[in-house]
Amino acid sequence: MSNLNMTPADTRHLLSAEQMARFVTDGFLLLDAFVPRHLNEKVHEEQRTNGQGHTFWETSAAIRDVFELPEVQGIIQSLVGLRPVYDHSFLHIVPDRYPVAQDWHGDSIIDVRPHAFDIQLFYFSHDAPPEMGPTLILPGSHLRKINTFSLARYKNIIGQRQLAGKAGTLAILHHGIWHCAQPNATDRTRYVFKLRLRPGQEQRGLFNLEGYDSPEVRRIIGQGYQRWQGNEDRLDHMQRAKLWRYVTGDDNVDVSFEGALTRMGI
Amino acid sequence: MNETRQQILFLNLTTPDLKSPVIAWSLYDGAAPADALQMNTGDASVPPYASVLHAMRDGWNVLQVPVLPHYPAGQEHDTGHLPYEYVLERKVAIA
Numbered sequence: 001m002s003n004l005n006m007t008p009a010d011t012r013h014l015l016s017a018e019q020m021a022r023f024v025t026d027g028f029l030l031l032d033a034f035v036p037r038h039l040n041e042k043v044h045e046e047q048r049t050n051g052q053g054h055t056f057w058e059t060s061a062a063i064r065d066v067f068e069l070p071e072v073q074g075i076i077q078s079l080v081g082l083r084p085v086y087d088h089s090f091l092h093i094v095p096d097r098y099p100v101a102q103d104w105h106g107d108s109i110i111d112v113r114p115h116a117f118d119i120q121l122f123y124f125s126h127d128a129p130p131e132m133g134p135t136l137i138l139p140g141s142h143l144r145k146i147n148t149f150s151l152a153r154y155k156n157i158i159g160q161r162q163l164a165g166k167a168g169t170l171a172i173l174h175h176g177i178w179h180c181a182q183p184n185a186t187d188r189t190r191y192v193f194k195l196r197l198r199p200g201q202e203q204r205g206l207f208n209l210e211g212y213d214s215p216e217v218r219r220i221i222g223q224g225y226q227r228w229q230g231n232e233d234r235l236d237h238m239q240r241a242k243l244w245r246y247v248t249g250d251d252n253v254d255v256s257f258e259g260a261l262t263r264m265g266i
Numbered sequence: 267m268n269e270t271r272q273q274i275l276f277l278n279l280t281t282p283d284l285k286s287p288v289i290a291w292s293l294y295d296g297a298a299p300a301d302a303l304q305m306n307t308g309d310a311s312v313p314p315y316a317s318v319l320h321a322m323r324d325g326w327n328v329l330q331v332p333v334l335p336h337y338p339a340g341q342e343h344d345t346g347h348l349p350y351e352y353v354l355e356r357k358v359a360i361a
């Protein structure tokens with residue numbers, strides 16, 4: 001059985017409006033050392049002894065315990081609901097002293113859903129400092145339409161950042177975010193387990209909605225500009241304002257550039 | 267007479283102005299040996315030039331300038347690839 005068992009989350013484990021605004025703006029959340037040490041050690045041991053790409057989810061005794069933690073379930077429920085659909089998972093392994101980086105890409109193919117999104121959870125069972133090659137992402141790129149490796153000739157982009165962290169770090173990514181694996185300059189193997197989940201319902205009002213139109217939320221979305229977005233940065237702002245309407249379930253809330261959604265009657 | 271090979275530099279700018287800041291860059295070095303490591307993703311955080319004009323002053327020739335974007339009705343707010351991409355070239359001698 002591939003699907004993830006879900007238990008309704010306590011409100012305190014749901015994403016706050018501010019956290020959700022950050023996800024909508026940046027396309028990811030990075031939770032450093034989020035998973036408890038005893039689980040990290042069990043998973044890492046299994047990865048070292050029996051870690052295989054597509055089958056790890058089925059064969060590991062401990063990996064599901066990570067994603068059934070109430071704190072993790074609350075995050076998943078906030079983004080894709082209580083009945084998420086298992087899409088796929090993979091244990092990515094980068095050998096020690098591996099010098100080649102992956103090209104920039106978006107996973108799967110270009111997505112035609114106007115607002116709905118899958119999430120990809122990246123879990124590091126061991127310390128993953130930058131020199132070990134944790135995944136490189138481009139914050140704020142998740143709503144830009146590209147198709148798989150159509151951006152592969154880019155090499156370096158202002159604002160790129162690695163998902164570096166201590167053991168137990170969990171990154172939650174919008175499916176559309178630009179990313180690539182990085183070289184491993186250490187003498188240790190780098191593992192990251194990826195789980196992709198689709199929504200099992202409309203993604204409206206799934207997080208803790210308290211304060212979803214607050215000044216702080218408006219600040220996060222309104223000031224979430226990235227230098228690399230250049231002249232298009234106001235359009236990126238429009239994209240996240242439209243996504244905010246979808247995830248809040250409020251088709252009138254307007255956090256767009258200069259209130260353009262309201263001004264243009266969108 | 268020295269043999270030369272092409273180096274291609276992509277510079278992506280914030281606007282179509284050739285003086286505007288570089289926000290992304292990549293180098294493909296045709297003079298490097300086949301087994302040499304080319305520019306990797308994520309291997310630098312500072313662009314090699316501040317703008318296309320800076321690169322021109324350093325001897326790079328502009329091969330291609332981007333067509334200015336157009337905005338079809340209904341897709342005015344869509345975003346995608348980096349639109350202001352300049353292709354530059356220089357020839358270097360090989361040993």
